[in-house]
């Protein structure tokens with residue numbers, strides 16, 4: 001038995017240029033990407049539409065031929081061991097391409113057959129339970145809701161028990177409740193040891209679900225770190241407070257901060273840098289005006305701020 005790989009997926013200098021077609025120019029969809037996806041992680045590859053996320057996944061899936069660079073899956077180089085490396089990942093595609101006249105049970109069995117999983121080793125029951133479709137096992141797929149279809153695709157991707165599951169924009173077009181259900185299935189799988197790579201342009205999805213986040217923009221990797229350290233990167237907070245009266249003018253001591261008066265002048269909003277300024281200094285400046293603070297709230301930086309900051313910097 002060989003030891004488990006440190007990284008589930010590892011790419012170096014991965015580059016893809018789509019050739020010019022007709023009057024269209026050539027497109028550099030991936031530009032020299034180095035990326036390791038640690039075994040056991042719940043990893044988000046985040047980026048705006050057209051950033052290169054699907055290209056990345058399709059190269060791993062053997063559906064797009066890279067221009068240069070190397071990629072290995074579960075320590076197997078995709079060029080040298082195309083079959084074995086491909087068998088180490090299950091891919092949940094973006095489109096809900098499901099044959100409407102098959103039932104979930106049939107579909108899982110057919111898929112297992114395609115992967116050459118012997119009947120005795122099939123996990124159809126276990127997978128139906130995992131994706132919450134036991135009671136729909138014999139229903140025609142066309143009668144399944146969008147969320148159920150998406151879960152069925154997750155099940156299909158797992159028939160050959162791959163150690164890595166890749167989800168390409170898994171919740172596009174899925175409503176909030178079903179999205180939550182799908183997230184739960186994905187987290188469960190990860191707890192069982194499956195490495196999860198998901199691409200998304202929903203920041204919320206990456207923020208709630210993943211422990212590590214890479215950001216891709218115009219084919220370039222512009223961030224790759226633990227979610228917590230990514231969120232700490234932007235040293236900025238917003239403090240909003242209301243008072244029992246109205247401000248005549250901006251308190252003098254707040255002039256140095258990035259403060260704005262609310263339109264009705266009953267409150268103030270201050271964006272400050274926690275490493276340089278304490279919230280107490282801001283509160284003290286308000287108190288010196290003689291007004292009493294009646295309500296207070298703070299807003300942390302979220303992934304959206306960081307994402308905008310990084311993609312803007314990248315554009316500049």
Ligand SMILES: Nc1ncnc2c1ncn2[C@@H]1O[C@H](COP(=O)(O)OP(=O)(O)OP(=O)(O)O)[C@@H](O)[C@H]1O
Pocket residue numbers: 018019027028029047048049050051052053054055056169201
């Ligand atoms: N077959 C192709 N031929 C030419 N250009 C392509 C092809 N496939 C993708 N592209 C271009 O490559 C770039 C990256 O596309 P890709 O689909 O990888 O992005 P994405 O991040 O997955 O976006 P989305 O979330 O919209 O799918 C885009 O500019 C896209 O138009």
